[in-house]
Amino acid sequence: MVAAMPYSCGLDAASDVIGGKWKPRILWALHHGPRRFGELRKEIPGVTEKMLIQQLRELESRDIVHREVYHQVPPKVEYSLTTLGESLNEALAPLDAWGADHLAALELTRSA
Amino acid sequence: MVAAMPYSCGLDAASDVIGGKWKPRILWALHHGPRRFGELRKEIPGVTEKMLIQQLRELESRDIVHREVYHQVPPKVEYSLTTLGESLNEALAPLDAWGADHLAALELTRSA
DNA sequence: ATCGTCACTTACCTTTCAGTCAGTACCTGA
DNA sequence: TCAGGTACTGACTGAAAGGTAAGTGACGAT
Numbered sequence: 072m073v074a075a076m077p078y079s080c081g082l083d084a085a086s087d088v089i090g091g092k093w094k095p096r097i098l099w100a101l102h103h104g105p106r107r108f109g110e111l112r113k114e115i116p117g118v119t120e121k122m123l124i125q126q127l128r129e130l131e132s133r134d135i136v137h138r139e140v141y142h143q144v145p146p147k148v149e150y151s152l153t154t155l156g157e158s159l160n161e162a163l164a165p166l167d168a169w170g171a172d173h174l175a176a177l178e179l180t181r182s183a
Numbered sequence: 184m185v186a187a188m189p190y191s192c193g194l195d196a197a198s199d200v201i202g203g204k205w206k207p208r209i210l211w212a213l214h215h216g217p218r219r220f221g222e223l224r225k226e227i228p229g230v231t232e233k234m235l236i237q238q239l240r241e242l243e244s245r246d247i248v249h250r251e252v253y254h255q256v257p258p259k260v261e262y263s264l265t266t267l268g269e270s271l272n273e274a275l276a277p278l279d280a281w282g283a284d285h286l287a288a289l290e291l292t293r294s295a
Numbered sequence: 296a297t298c299g300t301c302a303c304t305t306a307c308c309t310t311t312c313a314g315t316c317a318g319t320a321c322c323t324g325a
Numbered sequence: 326t327c328a329g330g331t332a333c334t335g336a337c338t339g340a341a342a343g344g345t346a347a348g349t350g351a352c353g354a355t
Contacts, residue, residue, distance in 0.1 A: 081282025
């Protein structure tokens with residue numbers, strides 16, 4: 072095994088943070104404000120509980136999302152973007168716009 | 184198995200295109216002009232020939248990079264960004280800047 | 296005749312990612 | 326007493342991504 076290399080560029084670091092199938096969707100869902108675990112599950116079609124938690128934990132450990140526990144019954148946990156998370160989302164916006172602009176072309180060249 | 188879903192948002196489409204360990208680096212390397220296969224190999228530390236070709240072929244099939252063969256001996260193949268590739272790179276710039284801005288913080292929270 | 300360059304190609308193996316499914320703990324309302 | 330909601334946790338499994346190492350073919354130089 073190789074020792075961890077420092078990130079070679081900003082893009083490298085960023086894709087490490089948003090890597091994985093579900094992280095971009097989570098960021099997207101949180102864009103409009105705090106969400107409970109169950110709400111996220113409903114808003115992100117296809118995600119399983121395991122994956123959702125796993126990705127949320129990773130984002131939390133990177134200080135992208137904040138996890139707030141309300142000690143109630145039934146339990147309530149709210150996830151929201153941190154300042155860092157908000158700035159990441161802003162940096163992601165042009166990429167989303169690019170994807171939206173070229174959606175048709177990209178659909179045509181899927182799964183070669 | 185599920186039939187291919189249409190992309191749920193632009194971000195979804197974009198990450199499908201730049202997904203994979205090496206694609207962002209390839210895009211980055213091509214940012215400054217056309218490159219030969221061997222040049223890319225040298226400029227992208229750690230990439231193997233197999234990976235480099237595989238990712239280049241995928242980018243080519245998505246019309247992000249252009250492949251130009253010069254029928255010489257020894258052979259010469261040049262890769263360059265298409266118009267679509269250039270626009271993708273521009274959309275990627277803010278993300279790279281974000282990563283660069285928060286490099287130090289991100290290094291600290293690696294590999295939880 | 297063999298070597299080296301360049302751009303691949305192939306076979307095989309390991310690691311990582313993602314998915315299923317079952318279970319936990321707590322309290323509420325019927 | 327017992328189903329139901331809420332937020333998890335963990336074992337197991339299969340698929341996909343990534344890596345290693347070796348080989349190919351054209352041709353010019355030595």
